[in-house]
Amino acid sequence: xxxxxxxxxxxxxxxxxxxxxxxxxxxGITAVGLALSFLVLILANLVGEGASAFTQSKLDxxxxxxxxxxxxxxxxxxxxxxxxxxxxxxDALAGLLAVEPDRQMRRELRQLVSIDAGFVVRDSLGSxxxxxxxxxxxxxxxxxxVDMLVKGQLDRSLPAVQRPLSDRQIAWVDTLRDSxxxxxxxxxxxxxxxxxxxxxxxxxxxxxVGSFYxxxxxxxxxFPIGVATAVYLEEFAPRNRWADVVEISINNLAAVPSIVxxxxxxxxxxxxxxxxxxxxxxxxxxxxxxTLPVVIISSRAAIRGVxxxxxxxxxxxxxxxxxxxxxxxxxxxxxxxxxxTIIGMSRAxxxxxxxxxxxxxxxxxxxxxxxxxxATALPVQIYLWSDSPERAFAERTSxxxxxxxxxxxxxxLLAVLIRRRxxxx
Amino acid sequence: MTASTDETGAxxxxxxxxxxxxxxxxxxxxxxxxxxxYGDIHALRSxxxxxxxxxxxxxxxxxxxxxxTLLRCLNRLNDEVEGARVxxxxxxDGQEIYARPVDPVALRARVGMVxxxxxxxxxxxxxxxxxxxxxxxxxxxxxxxxxxxxxSLERVGLLKEVRDRLDEPGTDLSGGxxxxxxxxxxxxxxxxxxxxxxxxxxxxxxxxxxxxxxxxELAEDYVIVxxxxxxxxxxxxxxxxAYLNHGSLIEVGETNRIFTNPQHKLTEDYITGRIG
Ligand SMILES: Nc1ncnc2c1ncn2[C@@H]1O[C@H](COP(=O)(O)OP(=O)(O)OP(=O)(O)O)[C@@H](O)[C@H]1O
Ligand SMILES: [Mg+2]
Numbered sequence: 001x002x003x004x005x006x007x008x009x010x011x012x013x014x015x016x017x018x019x020x021x022x023x024x025x026x027x028g029i030t031a032v033g034l035a036l037s038f039l040v041l042i043l044a045n046l047v048g049e050g051a052s053a054f055t056q057s058k059l060d061x062x063x064x065x066x067x068x069x070x071x072x073x074x075x076x077x078x079x080x081x082x083x084x085x086x087x088x089x090x091d092a093l094a095g096l097l098a099v100e101p102d103r104q105m106r107r108e109l110r111q112l113v114s115i116d117a118g119f120v121v122r123d124s125l126g127s128x129x130x131x132x133x134x135x136x137x138x139x140x141x142x143x144x145x146v147d148m149l150v151k152g153q154l155d156r157s158l159p160a161v162q163r164p165l166s167d168r169q170i171a172w173v174d175t176l177r178d179s180x181x182x183x184x185x186x187x188x189x190x191x192x193x194x195x196x197x198x199x200x201x202x203x204x205x206x207x208x209v210g211s212f213y214x215x216x217x218x219x220x221x222x223f224p225i226g227v228a229t230a231v232y233l234e235e236f237a238p239r240n241r242w243a244d245v246v247e248i249s250i251n252n253l254a255a256v257p258s259i260v261x262x263x264x265x266x267x268x269x270x271x272x273x274x275x276x277x278x279x280x281x282x283x284x285x286x287x288x289x290x291t292l293p294v295v296i297i298s299s300r301a302a303i304r305g306v307x308x309x310x311x312x313x314x315x316x317x318x319x320x321x322x323x324x325x326x327x328x329x330x331x332x333x334x335x336x337x338x339x340x341t342i343i344g345m346s347r348a349x350x351x352x353x354x355x356x357x358x359x360x361x362x363x364x365x366x367x368x369x370x371x372x373x374x375a376t377a378l379p380v381q382i383y384l385w386s387d388s389p390e391r392a393f394a395e396r397t398s399x400x401x402x403x404x405x406x407x408x409x410x411x412x413l414l415a416v417l418i419r420r421r422x423x424x425x
Numbered sequence: 426m427t428a429s430t431d432e433t434g435a436x437x438x439x440x441x442x443x444x445x446x447x448x449x450x451x452x453x454x455x456x457x458x459x460x461x462x463y464g465d466i467h468a469l470r471s472x473x474x475x476x477x478x479x480x481x482x483x484x485x486x487x488x489x490x491x492x493x494t495l496l497r498c499l500n501r502l503n504d505e506v507e508g509a510r511v512x513x514x515x516x517x518d519g520q521e522i523y524a525r526p527v528d529p530v531a532l533r534a535r536v537g538m539v540x541x542x543x544x545x546x547x548x549x550x551x552x553x554x555x556x557x558x559x560x561x562x563x564x565x566x567x568x569x570x571x572x573x574x575x576x577s578l579e580r581v582g583l584l585k586e587v588r589d590r591l592d593e594p595g596t597d598l599s600g601g602x603x604x605x606x607x608x609x610x611x612x613x614x615x616x617x618x619x620x621x622x623x624x625x626x627x628x629x630x631x632x633x634x635x636x637x638x639x640x641x642e643l644a645e646d647y648v649i650v651x652x653x654x655x656x657x658x659x660x661x662x663x664x665x666x667a668y669l670n671h672g673s674l675i676e677v678g679e680t681n682r683i684f685t686n687p688q689h690k691l692t693e694d695y696i697t698g699r700i701g
Pocket of ligand 1: 463468486487488495506
């Protein structure tokens with residue numbers, strides 16, 4: 001072949017080669033763009049739906065109360081046993097609106113504030129140690145209907161019978177808002193309360209604490225067992241047919257639908273071993289089973305990535321196999337192991353289906369204080385709220401999803417940071 | 426002492442006759458009818474070879490002939506290779522190293538190894554050298570350990586260069602420095618034998634010359650078995666040369682004699698560059 005002919009042949013193909021590269025780039029950019037736009041769409045939708053849940057309408061009520069008895073001491077609910085706190089709230093409202101309420105009006109007035117308003121007043125009076133007869137401003141949450149009206153999510157133009165608030169109530173709300181008594185404030189209840197039937201009182205604290213307990217159990221189980229398994233399989237186990245069987249089993253386990261793990265947990269931990277239903281302990285066990293294959297697979301990959309020359313160097317100066325692993329292999333594999341664990345944990349945080357199987361879907365008001373207390377988890381709470389018909393729960397669902405996404409983002413950020421730190425080494 | 430004078434008589438012929446300086450030296454490693462396999466691959470075939478105290482022996486031969494395998498049989502590093510098998514006898518100071526009571530971990534403290542590619546631990550220079558003494562419990566306090574580290578680094582001529590940066594990672598050194606660090610790491614444990622597998626093949630000529638000088642110095646205190654692809658290097662550093670081909674020991678003898686007057690056709694072909 002002549003020199004010219006050779007050059008001609010090379011150049012003849014050049015155009016096609018570049019064209020293919022351009023196509024591939026275009027395809028890649030399109031794919032990334034598509035993925036990003038879906039992400040933006042979801043986020044925009046969630047923020048649009050859920051942002052309003054981070055505020056809540058509240059009323060600053062001037063409470064005046066007369067008690068003849070002196071405080072009995074102890075918890076707020078027994079300190080003044082003879083006081084009707086609901087009546088104090090109603091009196092304050094009537095005073096603000098300058099009305100002399102009859103029975104019907106009292107009922108309508110009561111619907112403006114959360115049913116918990118009396119308890120809120122009781123607690124703040126009890127803790128304020130006020131002298132009887134004093135006047136105290138107490139902030140109570142508005143009812144969810146009022147809250148929706150303030151947030152513009154209740155259609156005023158509907159006929160009165162189709163509205164949850166009467167014309168008179170709407171007028172009162174407007175009066176209270178104009179006089180600065182009714183204001184939108186940061187919704188602390190969302191973060192400090194457990195679940196509730198009343199949207200204005202419902203919070204994610206119980207679910208977050210439940211998720212935290214569960215993830216702690218999961219981490220405590222899945223991390224050591226997973227890493228030990230990976231080390232054994234990579235560094236000690238003979239490579240034979242059994243190793244292949246184990247390998248295939250673990251890979252399969254990683255692909256088993258999570259609900260199966262829930263059924264397994266129900267059968268083994270609750271029915272057979274007698275652990276309590278709805279407990280974070282059992283949830284943690286189940287999520288650990290689910291996370292284990294992820295931890296094992298990623299740890300094995302990280303361990304395999306440690307160059308053999310390091311192992312030989314250590315063996316060469318007389319390190320035992322265990323010393324090779326502990327002094328050299330694991331420290332070098334740790335970033336990969338941690339990244340894998342965090343990814344496994346963030347998957348566990350988002351799991352819902354297996355938790356439904358072990359009874360963590362129950363309606364639980366109290367924030368759990370231990371591993372055996374009935375609890376729910378953040379994704380299950382989202383599932384529960386998304387099922388509620390009230391408009392106020394819909395916005396809280398989105399808000400809870402945003403919080404969950406925030407946690408996931410934090411965990412993944414941590415994984416990236418760990419990897420970055422090691423790559424710079 | 427030569428390979429052909431052993432009791433079994435199974436070793437390759439060696440033409441050299443008459444007593445040499447080596448003959449009065451004590452045997453350090455006695456290899457008898459050593460066979461090694463990787464699965465079905467028969468990597469070493471009935472090797473018999475004596476290595477004496479005070480000598481530097483070079484293993485030469487074409488790629489894949491089993492030089493590395495022979496080396497790794499001497500510190501039982503092949504025990505760690507899945508599917509590797511060894512038969513025959515290797516005696517260190519008269520003691521069979523493949524016998525049951527011998528712990529390979531303890532053996533490797535006596536028979537150190539330097540690898541083809543410098544492989545310092547991704548730890549500080551200090552920790553690289555201190556690792557061996559630490560795991561074997563050679564130092565009772567920090568001062569002793571410091572001493573071992575300094576002496577070992579001094580021995581390989583590295584102390585001057587790294588005295589102020591003992592805390593920096595060993596992997597930040599140049600290739601030649603890394604290899605000297607690896608040698609320091611090996612001698613810190615106080616071995617009797619140092620196995621070197623093509624220690625200069627990843628280095629430039631100047632770094633190579635430094636390592637060769639170092640081998641000359643170390644030869645006073647250690648038995649050195651070195652694998653090399655360079656005839657010049659074998660000629661420069663070794664007192665004896667063993668030529669392997671296809672897993673068999675073809676010829677062994679004094680370095681000068683092997684290069685000037687090879688007895689075997691295969692040896693001659695190899696050193697004159699016709700094979701390998
Ligand atoms: N870990 C292993 N698994 C299987 N076969 C191996 C392994 N190591 C070496 N071998 C085989 O054993 C034979 C001898 O290999 P060895 O590494 O000892 O050769 P060598 O003389 O050191 O070669 P080179 O000069 O290229 O380093 C070769 O055929 C090689 O393919
Ligand atoms: Mg080799």
